[in-house]
Amino acid sequence: MALELKIALIQAPLIWEGPTANRAYFSNKIANCSGVDIILLPEMFTTGFTMTPENLDREEGRLTLEWMQQNAKKSDAALIGSLPFYENGNFTNRLFFVKPNGAYHAYDKRHTFTLAGEDKVYNAGNDRLIVLYKDFRICPMVCYDLRFPVWARNDDAYDVVLYVANWPLPRINAWDTLLKARAIENLAYCIGLNRVGTDKSGHEYPGHSAVYDCLGERIAYSEEEEVVFATLSKEHITITREKLKFLDDRDQFTLLG
Structure with missing residues (x-):
């Protein structure tokens, strides 16, 4: 039987700095995501993109x-999303990849969004994360990381790259374009989950959550408050990479911090 990975992307509005209310909202949504392997939640899904985590x-x-x-x-699915996390006197924008058995992996957003002053509030991470889950190698990242292709460059280490985000309307064309580009250049599925609604600062978020296959074909998309479903195929990855050996010709380099 062909290996598949079923994904649910919860494209949602977020209550500003309201963790209890946001958790209640997502609990209800998750309860209706039966039969999937992974459930994605937006960047800072308990608070919105706050620069005042001290609140x-x-x-x-x-x-x-x-x-x-x-x-x-409860859902027998892995949950992925980021949140403000306080540890050792500092805040990070930390993504958690939580498995049904309670085990988890953490990734601290590498590229903090200087335009909003995120670099002044949250410590940036230095380590890329790749998780093997149900025979798919998954590389989770956060929002602004999408603009930096070197950080996402696939050295044949992953099958899926995904981004959870708070990406605003004025720059949504960049979001659409870069998600497709990351899929094509890395011969990998690329998934982007954005939020919808308006935040306390008046920034509007239009969704545009999407899933692209290894060839850059869009297989799921939405601009509404809803749960978006997609199925990834391991066979598609294998066939594409055997036919198009572009990763063999990639430039070799080492990141220097």
């Missing part, structure tokens, strides 16, 4: 991680 209880990050573990177990 939150310092334990909110750990509470949300426990909530993710509980919901991953």
Whole structure:
């Protein structure tokens, strides 16, 4: 039987700095995502893209991680999303990849969004994360990371690159274009989950969550508040890479921090 990975992308509005209300919202959505392997939640899904995480209880990050573990177990699906996380005196924009058995992996956003001052509030990460899950190698990233192709460059280490985001309307053409580009240049599925609605600062978010296959063909897309479903095929990855050996011709380089 061909290997497949079923994905649910929860494209949602977010309540500003309202972790309890946001968790309740997503609990309801997750409960209706039966039969999937992975459920994606937006960037900073408990708060919106806040630059004032000091307004939150310092334990909110750990509470949300426990909530993710509980919901991953209930849904029998991995949960992926980022949130403000306080640790050792600092905040990070931390993505968690939480498996149904409670085990988890963490990735701190590498490229903090200087235009909004994120670099002044959140510590940037230095390590890329690749998780093997149900025979798919998955590389999760966060929002602004999408603009930096070197950080996402596939050295045949992953099958899927994904981005959770708060990407605003004025630059949505870049989002659409770069998601497709990351799929084509890396011969990988590329998934982008954006939020919808308007935040406290008046920034509008239009969705445009999408899934692209290894050839840059869009197989799922939405601009509405809804759950978007897609199925990824391991066979598609294998056949594409055997036929088009572009990764063999990639430039070799080493990141220097």
